[in-house]
Amino acid sequence: MDGQAGEAYARLEKLIVFGELEAGSLVSEKRLMELIQLGRTPVREAIQSLSRHRMVRVYPSKGILIPPISVEDQFNLLVVRRPLEATAVRLAALRRGTAYDDALEGLISRLSSPLSTLDDYADLLGDAHHTVAAAANNPYLSDAIAPLQSLSRRFWFHHVIDAQQEIEMGAELLGPILRGVVEREPTLAEDASLALNDYLVEFTQEVVNRSRFDAAAV
Known part of the structure; x- marks a missing residue:
């Protein structure tokens, strides 16, 4: 998406991923326009794209639902994300042009600097995913992976306990x-991509284990 619609998508996606639009809540189109300070047309286009990517559910007579965060959904999307992301990084390593040299080196340099907040890490992660996907030079692959990565980050951010350690x-x-x-x-x-996916699966399983422990303690 380009122009204001693309900007609306990016802003709304960030609000969803970071939980500023609360999981399970219903919001109106007007409220979303107020939150991101953009007009009806770009917001409506962004909502349509977010709906296709399973980041919102649109109920014409009620409003726009920010979907609940589900362990089952996270496990399911990680199964799909795993081979797609492995393919993307492989293609990026094989196909990337020299135009990506500076961006990739810059990302590696940022990794060596302290990342003290979830915002810092989210910005770096988003830039890394975007750069690698672009370097793979396959727009179908990029379009398929991007929403899975966003939904996966949403789950991760929601359940992080020790932010610095994670x-x-x-x-x-x-x-x-x-x-x-x-x-x-x-x-x-x-x-390395598969190892990252393994970590996300283990993180999700730890969330399940914590929930069982909390339930048993009640």
Whole structure:
């Protein structure tokens, strides 16, 4: 999406991912326009795209539902994300043009700097996903992966307890992916991508275990 519709999508997606639009809540189109300070047409186009990507559900007579955060959904999307992301990083390592050199090196440099907040980490992660997907030079793949990554981040941000520990772990796993792409080592990049997916699966299972423990303690 380009122009104001693309900007509306990006702003609304960020509100959803960070929970500023609360999971399970109903909001109106007018309220979304007020939140992001954009007009009806771009907001409506963004809502349609978000609906296709399963980030909102539109009920014409009621409003726009921000979907609940579900462990089952997270497990299901990680199954789909795993091969798509592995393919993307492999293609990026094989196909990337020199135009991506500076962006990739910049991302690696940012990883070596302290990431003290979830906002910092989210910005870096979003830039990394976008750059790698673009370097893969396959728009169908990019379109398929982007919403899965956003929904997965939403779950992660919602359930993080020790933010600094998880940020450090995520950064440690992201580094080899970027280095594999920079060094044109597709196997390194793909293996690192699978390791990151393994971490996300383990994180989700820990959420399940915590919920069981909390329920047993009641």
